[in-house]
Amino acid sequence: MEWGTILALVIGIPVVLFPVAFIWFVNVGGMMATIKSWGTVRQPEKTPSNMTCSIDTDCPPGYICRNGICVPEAG
Numbered sequence: 288m289e290w291g292t293i294l295a296l297v298i299g300i301p302v303v304l305f306p307v308a309f310i311w312f313v314n315v316g317g318m319m320a321t322i323k324s325w326g327t328v329r330q331p332e333k334t335p336s337n338m339t340c341s342i343d344t345d346c347p348p349g350y351i352c353r354n355g356i357c358v359p360e361a362g
Contacts, residue, residue: 338357340346346357 340352
């Protein structure tokens with residue numbers, strides 16, 4: 288190889304690889320942020336008044352299913 292070819296490779300390789308590495312850095316950082324945010328998402332707690340049901344066993348103890356909603360069991 289001639290010295291001109293070697294010099295072109297030494298200068299050209301970092302010029303080409305820097306943008307590629309930068310784009311991958313941004314992509315990986317975004318994926319990591321998304322994965323971390325998955326752990327912080329909270330689902331609204333289900334209370335018997337907003338729980339839907341189809342049979343009595345779908346409701347927590349002390350509640351029965353009426354018209355598709357868990358309601359307190361009458362005495």
